[in-house]
Amino acid sequence: MIKLERDFTPEFFLREDLKSLTIEFKDSGKAVWHHPEVKSGCLKLGHGKCAFCEVILEEASTYNEVEHFKDKKKYPDDVISWENLLPSCRHCNGSKQSHDVVNSPIINPCHEIPSDHLFIRGYRIRGKTDLGVQTVEVLNFNQREHKFIPRCKAGDVIESSLDDALYRLESYLKEPSVRRKNILKNKIEAILEECQKTASFSAVSATVLHGSSDYIQIREAMIANDIWTDHMQKLHDNALLIRLPEIR
Ligand SMILES: [Zn+2]
Structure with missing residues (x-):
């Protein structure tokens, strides 16, 4: 789970008839939020991924659902409120069901910083605060097939x-060539791209990256040999922001 920024509002939520849709x-219980703009707005908010588990939502097996953070039946006034909607996979949506986040809060990725409340041990996500513990439990975050x-x-x-x-890197240092240098640079950039907020399971990938002694060694050698670029540094810093604490 990573922090999401709700810093835009889809056109749909500027409509004047939102109140009548709520009514x-x-x-009638009609799914008034079923609108392409609502879905695409949610997808944009989550970088195309589930706001909770970070699975890519375009894949058929994880189809995309609009998640009402505050349950729509208990809090019908928020049924079409942009602030209350998140993109979710059907597994997270199904685990959360009608859980009442007002009486028993879980992490809202638009409000809380997940790494303040969660940590990873052996690829299992655990809570380090009450909010984190509750989140892991409600979302069934360590379910074997779809999460773990x-x-x-x-x-x-x-x-x-x-x-x-x-x-x-070792091949390059042993016998430097432009070709070997470029292969190394492309390889490292591709790895760093996998650890950006737009990639699936980015919090996990960024955690593995920043916890790796291989990575530290590679980066130090590339800096020493003047082949570490500003772009790589930017990707490195971005990954640092989304990684979860790791307790072994
Ligand atoms: Zn999910």
């Missing part, structure tokens, strides 16, 4: 890619 929902295993895979990709990058 329509109260009267995909998270392990994302982390393994980063670890294995760093191992390959270390091999590329």
Whole structure:
């Protein structure tokens, strides 16, 4: 989970008939939020991912749902309030169900910084505050098939890619060439891109990256050899902002 910035408002929420849509929902239960602009606004807010588990939402198996953070039946006045909507995969949406976030709060990724409340140990996400513990429980964050295993895979990709990058670095240092330098630079940039907020499971990938001794070694050597770029540094800093604390 990463912090999301709700710094825009889709056109749909500027309509004058929002109040009548709310009344329509109260009267008939009609899914008044079913509108392409609502869906695309939610997707943009979450960088195309579930606001909770960070799975990419375009994939068929994780289809995209508009999540009412405050349950729509308990809090019908917020059924079409932009502030109350988040993009969610069906697994997170299904786990959360009608949980009452007002009486029993969980992390709202638009309000709280997830790394203040969560940590990772062995690819399992745990709470380090009451809010974190409640979030992990309500969202079933360590469910094996849809949460834990995909998270392990994302982390393994980063670890294995760093191992390959270390091999590329050693080849370059042994016998420098422009070709070897470019392969190394492209490899590192690709790894850093996987740890940006637009990538799936970015909090996990960024945590693995910044906890890796291979990565520290590669970065130090690239800086020493003047092949670490400003762009790489920017990606490095961005990843640092979204990583979760890691307790081994
Ligand atoms: Zn999810």
